[in-house]
Amino acid sequence: EDFGDGGAFPEIHVAQYPLDMGRKNKGGGATTTTTLALTTDATGKINYAAALKAGHRKDTKIFSSATDLVAKRFEKSEDELARPDTEAEEETTMKTRNALEALINKKIAAAQ
Numbered sequence: 001e002d003f004g005d006g007g008a009f010p011e012i013h014v015a016q017y018p019l020d021m022g023r024k025n026k027g028g029g030a031t032t033t034t035t036l037a038l039t040t041d042a043t044g045k046i047n048y049a050a051a052l053k054a055g056h057r058k059d060t061k062i063f064s065s066a067t068d069l070v071a072k073r074f075e076k077s078e079d080e081l082a083r084p085d086t087e088a089e090e091e092t093t094m095k096t097r098n099a100l101e102a103l104i105n106k107k108i109a110a111a112q
Contacts, residue, residue, distance in 0.1 A: 017023040036054055039047040049064035063069055
């Protein structure tokens with residue numbers, strides 16, 4: 001048995017820190033903590049979303065309640081969500097092709 005995948009080994013009589021738990025700060029400076037402030041909503045219920053979001057990037061979406069998982073309704077009409085017709089597709093294709101050709105020609109001219 002490997003004692004918890006990298007944990008402390010009982011047969012070695014030296015202070016061991018599996019996963020660096022309990023290790024003092026090596027720099028000798030102030031230690032950092034991950035203690036979160038308890039936040040509540042207007043009714044006094046604890047807001048657990050802050051604990052879930054701790055340690056994640058700010059742009060990461062964390063689903064902390066069941067209402068976050070409920071499907072949202074679109075406010076757009078069927079016409080706005082419909083696929084474009086062939087004329088609009090061809091127009092967009094030509095704009096994209098012209099823009100790419102301009103970029104390629106500029107790079108070719110710079111290389112010569």
